[in-house]
Amino acid sequence: MNSEFTPYYAVIFTSIQTETTEGYAEMAEQMETLAKQQKGFISIDSARNAVGITVSYWESLEAIQQWKQHTNHLIAQQKGIKNWYAYYNVKICKVEREYDFTKK
Known part of the structure; x- marks a missing residue:
């Protein structure tokens, strides 16, 4: 394990959609763009x-809470x-370690 690894947080959002999807893809894209701009x-x-x-994935619980309360994110949630x-x-969830694999 990398001794320099800094734990971070993962927010796992699992959903089942209704049959109404109009506007969903656009809103999801907007929220992803906005989330990427958050501290x-x-x-x-x-x-x-x-x-x-x-x-x-977020650096802290505080960052997650700020994102949850962001005005545009609240509108998307509603x-x-x-x-x-x-x-x-x-x-x-708190991520304590991670690893990956890449085929050569």
Whole structure:
């Protein structure tokens, strides 16, 4: 394990959409662009199909809370509840270590 690794946080957002998808892709793209501009943001991974999973990575719990309360993000959350989501779940996890593999 890399002794210089700094733990960080992952917000895991899992969702099931309603049949109404109008405007969803555009809003998701706007929120990703906006999140990338926030202090403490690290990166994001996303797969949106029948079940959507988006994982965003943050330096601190404070950065996550600031993002959650961002005015445009609050508007997106309200639209999601009203129009796009039949279900969603949010998990906030501390990442203690990571590793990856790349085929040569």
